[in-house]
Amino acid sequence: MEKSRLGLLQTEAIATLSDEELAMFEHQVIKKGYVFYSEAPKVFIFKSGQAKLSFFEDGEEFIINYLNKDNITILNEICALEFLEDSEIYTIDASGLGEILANRSFCEAYIKILTEIILLQRKITRSILFENAKGRIASFLIELANEQNFHQNGYKYVFLPFSLKVLSSFVGLKRQSASTSFNELVKDNVIQKISQHEFLILDYDRLLSYCV
Numbered sequence: 001m002e003k004s005r006l007g008l009l010q011t012e013a014i015a016t017l018s019d020e021e022l023a024m025f026e027h028q029v030i031k032k033g034y035v036f037y038s039e040a041p042k043v044f045i046f047k048s049g050q051a052k053l054s055f056f057e058d059g060e061e062f063i064i065n066y067l068n069k070d071n072i073t074i075l076n077e078i079c080a081l082e083f084l085e086d087s088e089i090y091t092i093d094a095s096g097l098g099e100i101l102a103n104r105s106f107c108e109a110y111i112k113i114l115t116e117i118i119l120l121q122r123k124i125t126r127s128i129l130f131e132n133a134k135g136r137i138a139s140f141l142i143e144l145a146n147e148q149n150f151h152q153n154g155y156k157y158v159f160l161p162f163s164l165k166v167l168s169s170f171v172g173l174k175r176q177s178a179s180t181s182f183n184e185l186v187k188d189n190v191i192q193k194i195s196q197h198e199f200l201i202l203d204y205d206r207l208l209s210y211c212v
Contacts (some may be wrong), residue, residue: 001012004147005063005124005140005170006161009116010070013045016105023102025090026114033128035082041094046071049087054169055079063169072113130170130212133181136171141191145201156201158191 013023030036030049046067055078067073067081074094092100100101101107127136134143135184141158150157168178185191190207192200201207 004143006134008065008071011072011109011113012070013072013106013109014047016103016109021100021103025092028085028089030087030089032083032086034083038075039077042073042074043092043094043097044073045090048054049085050082050085051087053079053081061169062172065116082154091164102119102181133177135175135180135210136173140171142207154201156204160197193204
């Protein structure tokens, strides 16, 4: 199943670590709403909970991805990690990973997530550089539909677990631009709104045509 920015690769990295290796990490229980910053690159492994990785420019937020159980991310000075649920995490400075990377199973998991992060960021960059507003939204919906893999009445079904305002932060658009483009997709019968968070993709090929 394809992964989206809402559901990254789950590595089970914690299970690969010995007690001695795990003790090299800082174990923390973080409350919902806490925002984490780090000047030096820091590795986060999620045991439970959820957070979003974002950066800000001129007062605008751009959401890179969500983090959930068994996800790994790297935080540096240009990003912020906001916790959306009470979470349990393990953290370590990236410079302190050398000895732990001798653990082959952990190293393989770490390389997998680094590869996914690189490919995800290339996809985001391509979308922002080459797709218009409608194309960015189409790309995000297709990515989410492929990950969720739900169907209803022969159509792909998408559950959007947040508002259009949050969607605009995922695709790098002003809220009004995102709303206008989304409503045009509904008006043109490319997607059908079932409820505030539920949609059917009525014309998948046409939706795909908006993407790069």
